[in-house]
Amino acid sequence: LESGQPLHFEVSQAAVHDIDTDHPRVTFLDADGNSQAIDCDLIAGCDGSHGVSRPAIPASSSRIWERGYPYGWLGILAQAPPATDELIYAWHPNGFAMHSMRSPSISRLYLQVGLDDKLDDWSDDRIWSELSTRLGHESWELNTGPILDKGITPMRSFVSAPMRYGRLFLAGDAAHIVPPTGAKGLNVAVADAKLLADAIVASRAKRARTLIHTAGSVRFEPATMAGRHGSGGQDLLDAYAETALRRVWRCTHFSWWMTSMLHTDGDDPFTRELQLAQLRYLSVSRAAAQSLAENYTGLPYGW
Structure with missing residues (x-):
């Protein structure tokens, strides 16, 4: 917003290109039907479970649970x-x-x-x-x-990994879905967005400070985003997928646990007694109640 770049709404035919190169692009038709293309340093795929970002990652390079x-x-x-x-x-x-x-x-x-x-x-x-x-x-x-x-x-429950491929970074429902019982879907999406935003800001700040002294002169050189060759912001970008997935799997487990504990699945008396035993335990154990509350209200960012 501060840069004054236009924001496009009601676009169609969105697509991402060249995500495994140093020059990824996004193309789309704007609200007036005009073709648009944006050259990017990186692409944040926050377009939900039915968006174009996740399918852009080759099937041979992704895994789905x-x-x-x-x-x-x-x-x-x-x-x-x-x-x-x-x-x-x-x-x-x-x-x-x-x-x-x-x-x-x-x-x-x-x-x-x-x-x-x-x-x-x-x-x-x-x-x-x-x-x-x-x-x-x-x-x-x-x-x-x-x-x-x-x-x-x-x-x-749905998890897709990796959450990064080349210059494409997935966040939110583009990478994972949880049943609503644990109320974690929006929370983990926001956590992804914050983690990625912090990494991008740190990376841009590092690029602005990168000065290379050669042959008595000084020149600016953007820090590469490929591999683990930088520090600070670059390390955060390189670590994004792994760091985000740790939280994703914790929230996926919590949502599965809440769902399995509270929903009946046919006339299975064994499962029913297990559910009631767990609910009783939550009602009498301070430690169990604290664990539920910690996960329900949200773990710290960067967990």
Whole structure:
């Protein structure tokens, strides 16, 4: 923004090129349909799970880990004041339920549903009845109201590595997806962005200071971004993929753990007792509760 370079919105046909060279480019059609090309020092691929950045990395150079879950979330927005100002995660034999809020007058609620369930299977009355069953408590009552919006979201865990290929750096959903149970998707994406931004700023500062004395003269030479030959900012860029993935896998594990603990998967009494044992442990052990809180609220940047 400070440089005054234009920002382009509503672009189409975006593509990245020459990411394994010193001169990567981004091409696209702008909002008026004009062809545009941007020459880059590096490219930050923050374009989500369906963007063009990750597919630009050759399949022979990437690895993917993925796990699907046999259920999804039916989420609703309701014109109903939240019944509490606290987030509620509920384990129930019928399946998981969650109470959250968007404003003093709008509630956001979720139900675990089957992968094959359709919105037509869930009338408003059925949704409220099941939410009341799963969230109900003798000393607490769920507020109801008109449902403004509803949708079903499948759940999966996904990690793609490396998060860097040549001059292309992946961040956020372009590199990883977690189920929403642990509320980590946005958090880990922001952590990626901060880690990469700090590395870029440090690298540019180092380039500006790089003076090479030769034959009694002084000349400027940009620091190379290939290999581990620099220090400071260059080291941060070289270490980005490995550093980011450490946090990604920690958050992936936490999200999987929360999901597996709170969602029912068929009539399996053994798994059910394991889930209840874990929930009891969290409710009585200070150490267990602290571990959950540390991961839920977010680990320090650079962890």
